Amino acid sequence: MRAIYFSQGTAVTVDQPNPEPGPGEALVRVLSAGVCNTDIELFNGYYGFAGVPGHEFVGRIARSPDDPALEGVRVVADINCGCGACRFCLAGNRRHCAARQVIGIKGRPGAFAEYLCVPAANLHPVPDALDDREAVFAEPLAAALEIGQQIHIGSNDTVAVLGDGKLGLLCALGLRPLNPGLLLIGRHEAKLALAAAQGVRTLYCPAGKEDAVLPRLRGFFDLAIEATGRPEGLAQAIELTRPEGTVALKTTSRLPLTLNLAKVVVDEINLIGSRCGDMALALDTLANGRLDVRPLIQAVYPFSEFARAFAAARAPGALKVLLDFGG
Template structure:
């Protein structure tokens, strides 16, 4: 089959590789489309921390935001999965440790991550294998484009849940990339008054096209009390700013990751009685995201700037926007 392979920093392309086989407890999926995210770009540039910690190594096959159809089932798998449209969890725990038994497989010490960690091949390929326990069926109301947006949406939904947002709350989202915009969409669906902080005029202009009137730079931020602040940025200065901005007794959620450590004054967290929440993965938010997409409460498709094939994926990872691309932050490979 054809698969997108990163051979080393800046060196990637389509290769012909052996197709996956459904092992015990696994299925094989014919991939319809898969998204590209910041993690994939960090692997392409060689900056991704897992490469330096030994959790990943070149050559590697990326892709963890995907949708497709199950075409084969291994031993012990209900064969009714075959022919169903699905997406799936990225975080694949060992299934037997205390964390996995407690429902925290996404932080399992022995986990693999699809297209990211532990040599588990990703979905930027014609086929991918995945444990059946990680599958989520897609209803007809969730098309393939939306299906490949379930994983980033799950991160965003978990961030909104972690913020404890209620109707009428004033919520501040730091970051106007894919996750930040999805956070804003889910927060709006919960009835919040959402403000977005971004850096570039293009990203802020795009946010306004999505109906977020209050999309501003950090310097333009109004002096309001914020019932929730969600940091979906990669700016190492913003985690501390989030604690400064949030109302006492309220919540700050960290779902973005900077390339260098961020410093936060824990004295201020204590003195303001602020609850801080970290979000690592989409795992606990996948079903809720599918339901929100299916109901129309959230539609992620405007975020997709362009669709490319696998042969034209490397330039996208290097930062080149395809001709005719829209203003959104997300790119999809149609397999």
């Protein structure tokens, strides 16, 4: 099979044998995959990554030795693969298993390949109502919706999402049903327009103009969601949060962070990390049309044109770039 291999800032296409599913695993043929900012960070040296990336994908089960009835089923995957025996795994919380592997990120090859093996317990059938390109969004949408599982968001709360990148847009679109007044703050008018077209309130804050735009909102929000992916994003989110309010952190950066936490202490602000979420909830949200992810797709490339696709995904301001594996 063909696969993309990242190592030390390079991406090369390699030919490898098809992987063999181990006990409890299924072999999945990839149909479509999305390029995520995490993939770009891994390419740039995050985690010292070397291997096959890709964790946003939809595929079809090609082989399932333990349950042949699953063969042919279209699926997406929870990317966290736990040991199955620790207290977190036994509580159904694989994402915090100390020995976990993470598809395309840590210890397990990803979906920028024609085939990959996935624990069957991690697979979720895709509703027929969703096409492949929509289903690819299940993983990042699950991460966005996780905030609503961690924090009670009232319909009258003041909520801001900082950052109009791919994840910020999904946070705004996904959480708006819980809070119709949610405000998306971003640097890109075209991206903000995509959210506004689906009813999201937006605020344009150009790069370098934060001091002119944000001070009037200081201390206003019950909940500020940091989705900028920039080192200064957390400090901005804290400044916008009221005393005893909450900041939810959705993005990480390989760049160093210097932060004055005095306001967090004095104003008793809650900081909550938020990572992966419920894939079944994301699939249900997509299938029932509670948001439309199709406008977030910038381009679709055949897998054979990965270099072009990855260059497009790395361009400043890029939306979602998808890889099409055919059939």
